[in-house]
Amino acid sequence: MAGPLRGRIRAPGDKSISHRSLILGALAAGRTTVSGLLEGADILATAEAMRAFGADIVRAGPGDWAVDGVGDRGLQTPADIVDCGNAGTGVRLIMGAASAYALCATFTGDESLRSRPMNRVLDPLRLMGVAAEAQAGGRLPCTLRSDGALTPIDYSPPKASAQVKSCLLLAGLGAAGRTTVRELHATRDHTETMLEAFGVPVERDGLSVTVTGPARLSATHIDVPGDPSSAAFAVVAALIVPGSDIVVDGIMLNPRRTALYDALIEMGGDIRFENERVVGGGERVANIRARASSLNGIAVDPARAADMIDEYPILAVAAAAAQGVTVMNGIHELRVKESDRIAATVALLRANGVTVEEREDGMSVTGGAVTGGGTVITHHDHRIAMSALVLGCIADAPVIIDDASMIATSYPDFLDHMQSLGAAIAEVTG
Ligand SMILES: O=C(O)C1=C[C@@H](OP(=O)(O)O)[C@@H](O)[C@H](O)C1
Numbered sequence: 437m438a439g440p441l442r443g444r445i446r447a448p449g450d451k452s453i454s455h456r457s458l459i460l461g462a463l464a465a466g467r468t469t470v471s472g473l474l475e476g477a478d479i480l481a482t483a484e485a486m487r488a489f490g491a492d493i494v495r496a497g498p499g500d501w502a503v504d505g506v507g508d509r510g511l512q513t514p515a516d517i518v519d520c521g522n523a524g525t526g527v528r529l530i531m532g533a534a535s536a537y538a539l540c541a542t543f544t545g546d547e548s549l550r551s552r553p554m555n556r557v558l559d560p561l562r563l564m565g566v567a568a569e570a571q572a573g574g575r576l577p578c579t580l581r582s583d584g585a586l587t588p589i590d591y592s593p594p595k596a597s598a599q600v601k602s603c604l605l606l607a608g609l610g611a612a613g614r615t616t617v618r619e620l621h622a623t624r625d626h627t628e629t630m631l632e633a634f635g636v637p638v639e640r641d642g643l644s645v646t647v648t649g650p651a652r653l654s655a656t657h658i659d660v661p662g663d664p665s666s667a668a669f670a671v672v673a674a675l676i677v678p679g680s681d682i683v684v685d686g687i688m689l690n691p692r693r694t695a696l697y698d699a700l701i702e703m704g705g706d707i708r709f710e711n712e713r714v715v716g717g718g719e720r721v722a723n724i725r726a727r728a729s730s731l732n733g734i735a736v737d738p739a740r741a742a743d744m745i746d747e748y749p750i751l752a753v754a755a756a757a758a759q760g761v762t763v764m765n766g767i768h769e770l771r772v773k774e775s776d777r778i779a780a781t782v783a784l785l786r787a788n789g790v791t792v793e794e795r796e797d798g799m800s801v802t803g804g805a806v807t808g809g810g811t812v813i814t815h816h817d818h819r820i821a822m823s824a825l826v827l828g829c830i831a832d833a834p835v836i837i838d839d840a841s842m843i844a845t846s847y848p849d850f851l852d853h854m855q856s857l858g859a860a861i862a863e864v865t866g
């Protein structure tokens with residue numbers, strides 16, 4: 437087992453807000469400036485994509501970006517296939533935004549993204565009048581053709597998904613009239629909040645959200661807060677490695693994003709939110725202090741799943757270090773993320789001596805000794821890679837991952853940050 441984690445880091449900018457900054461900035465009239473942008477591969481792919489649609493996007497310095505949006509000119513047909521890399525958020529939101537204009541575009545992505553379901557956005561976009569041709573099962577590559585005069589819809593997605601909601605709201609900007617999305621459970625509301633910051637009125641009424649098109653966006657400035665999903669890795673590592681005491685600065689506390697922290701506190705985690713404040717853009721942030729704790733297993737409330745949807749792999753690692761059983765249910769959506777995250781998490785734990793039961797829509801982890809010594813297959817999934825490395829911090833023998841390259845999609849500084857805190861994570865060569 438590694439020694440304690442100590443010190444202070446600043447987690448990268450929020451991935452959801454970074455995608456939206458570039459996409460909304462590209463649509464707006466005028467120059468949008470962004471500070472604290474996540475410079476992960478997912479976001480760089482979104483920047484490239486929005487350039488292909490006609491926006492002028494430049495990096496002025498680390499995290500500082502300027503986006504000259506298309507405004508009344510509108511998005512244009514790209515000269516080539518648009519490659520969104522590994523990013524479900526990127527491709528689904530951009531498909532929505534592009535549909536609001538008269539254009540034709542073909543989208544693709546890496547092997548992981550090409551295996552993910554797109555019908556969840558293509559079906560409602562077709563209802564709005566978009567012609568969409570995809571591969572079998574609604575997979576990428578996919579070509580969209582729009583005449584830019586969409587029909588507004590009132591739509592209830594069968595699954596809770598901020599990506600589907602956001603796609604349709606962005607398409608709705610180009611549909612004359614009211615486009616309403618009615619959610620099953622509340623999901624992250626960054627698109628709504630940011631559309632308002634770009635001057636577009638958004639009606640929010642419980643679980644329904646409406647935009648009225650046609651709508652114009654005006655450029656603004658965005659301060660991207662720290663990503664609670666990325667901070668989770670160092671926080672969990674600090675909770676489970678004896679003697680640890682760390683601070684992660686500037687983390688967004690949006691309640692649609694912080695359910696992992698509630699769950700960890702319920703497990704007995706010593707987590708404190710220090711220096712709470714509101715940053716530009718209206719998001720509340722805090723510095724998160726996490727100290728080594730003895731954790732207990734819990735039954736995680738499935739009603740909160742959407743508020744911690746990306747955090748289950750790292751929660752499962754915390755559960756492996758807890759006393760007793762942690763039950764996670766109602767998370768079937770994990771099967772269609774960058775990898776099948778239920779199967780990948782179960783495999784990563786089992787390969788390292790942890791007892792875990794797999795179910796179609798969840799898993800139960802029994803805490804105890806972590807032998808380690810296993811090689812984890814990451815399946816092009818950054819969160820599986822980072823979770824496995826955090827598990828390694830409490831394992832008797834090293835945990836090895838087959839591929840660390842995907843970590844750069846959401847957290848390029850992960851290794852540096854973890855090493856600066858004293859975690860025994862290292863690249864092996866040969
Ligand atoms: O809207 C977003 O920025 C995101 C929504 C979530 O996906 P779903 O909408 O598919 O649940 C989440 O998993 C993803 O990492 C980011």
Ligand SMILES: C=C(OP(=O)(O)O)C(=O)O
Pocket residue numbers: 451522523524525526746773774819846
């Ligand atoms: C699911 C994720 O992202 P995306 O859907 O954008 O690929 C994630 O970052 O965990």
